[in-house]
Amino acid sequence: MTLRIVVCVKYVPDATGDRHFAEDLTVDRDEADGLLSELDEYAVEQALRVKEAADDAEVTVLTVGPEDAVDALRKALSMGADKGIHVEDEDLHGTDALGTSLVLAKAVEKTGYDLVLCGMASTDGAMGVLPAMLAERLRVPQMTQLSEVAVDGGKVTGRRDSDTAGEQLEASLPAVVAVTDQSGEARYPSFKGIVAAKKKPVEEWDLAELDIDADEVGLEGAYSLVEDAAERPARTAGTIVTDEGEGAEQLAGPGHRGAGRLARCRRRCLACRGGRRLVPAHQPSRPDR
């Protein structure tokens, strides 16, 4: 039996470029260059490793997104995935995480799967909720935040490291697994892979093909709505305050409660005491937010 692995990937704006919101406060995908979300590369990598360790496995990469999103699939296919599915429909514009999970669930079910692999979050929305939503919709076990993944005899096992514990997890297949950026460096697409990817099939599906009504998705169907967004103010140059006895007041303003605290800090804080001397012009860093 072929082990059917489906990797959900997202086409995101390049974080190194200029990113903006469109007028309707959705991510402006026309202006920015897009690419396969870096966090999803880890999921593709794990899928390929599972495939390489298996006798017989097939890796399908699935994306929901605009026309250019096929580039994310091409990248994954160049890395070694076998085929792609691109769900595209103009009614999908503005779909939130819940809606996306619906589309992915329907697509995953339609293509057939034993293991669904996801990145831990997208690098644009960064909600990190999709794997859990997808597992709920599919009614299969979910294991998220894994740093190791292995498939053996109808089970998927993995390791989840948290701040306080390392857990060894196991789930029966089919299951949804999300992997972290600690799961292993993603391979680079080779020239051979790029050439091979041209011959790999990419299916194009729309909402009708997945039996989804337009009002279940898109901005209209979204459960959450972005009401306003403002650009982060540009960082301004700091002001250097030379402490000649009233530095604290200069920082926090006269009579402000903080002034007293800063004044005390001047005598007690570790920065001063660590050096075993009082720094005459000690400049606590100015909180800029």
Next chain:
Amino acid sequence: MTDHTTTPYLLPPMYDEFRAAARTVAEKELGPRAAEVDARGGFPHDNYATLTAAGLHAPGIPEEYGGDGVDALAAAIAVEEVARVCASSSTIQTSNKLGVVPLLLAGTEEQRRRYLPEVAAGEALMAYAISEREAGSDVAAMRCRAAADGDDWVLDGVKTWITSAGVAMYLIVFAVTDPDAGSRGISAFVVHADDSGIGYGEPERKMGLKGSVTREVYFDGCRIPGDRLLGERGRGLRVALGTLDHTRVSVGAQALGIAQGALDTAVGYVQERQQFGKAIADFQGVQFMLADMAMKVESARQMVYAAAARSCVAAPDLTYFGAAAKCLASDVAMAVTTDAVQLLGGYGYTQDFPAERMMRDAKITQIYEGTNQIQRIVMARKLLQTR
């Protein structure tokens, strides 16, 4: 009607993908190590492993021999992108190509199957041994002898300036088999690094490309079996020159990459460097230099790609284009890296910035695989032939 959305003079998008893939590896892995590779000298085994893992160590080997099967243009882009960040590492690619092309041009099917898959898999590096102390540009003056002894050949002589010698597992060696036959008395052989009677000189102390190893190769009664003859006996020079037609495209690509790297370094620097209260990029004198550099780099690129296209189809004018591409791109690399050092000023002259390394690395591209004076002779011959 003319179709205004496509033109044959723009590369298909797949080449952008090749470039993006190679650039990612180059910038993430090779670039950060380039200064160290230059400083420590010697063959960069770590970068060979990186290039192999990414499938960039020997671009262009046909698929039937386990290679990526990409054309000479894609292979040139691979070399260009590696050389852009670390010229030394790109000699792994050019050295392999110098080994692969003779096998493709003159090798028997058996010979190709014997060697190419190992090179494609990154298990064996190749070297090309033609120059001698007294036979550089005048290649036909070589003295290295290959004497027939029963079914075997016995090699005696010294080869000089051999890139990757001592690391390469297989060497394409040119030697005199018929001393009285002049240029038709030279033959090509495949020699294995573990053949008896082969030795190496001390690594040369070079001006640049310090992260590639260059040594003399000594043959002292080096006995090899008869099936190592590559191509026909006496036709070695033809194999050598036929090979250079293709590999000069790679040297051109290497020079182009070095030039582009220097331009990028300079463009970045002049926007950060403040003098007289503003970025030096705001000065028109600097802008004119940058424009000239960029113009030269792009001219070199067009020439190299045009030559690569002729290498893909083994066009009759490949010899001319290969020589012109190598010559132009290497002259551009020298000029542009020199200007980059100038734009970086005092910093450019220090090893804390990459410009001086690029300038040192650029120089050899005007010299090896035929000096640029030889390239001009090759071009002039082609021009005058047609009259």
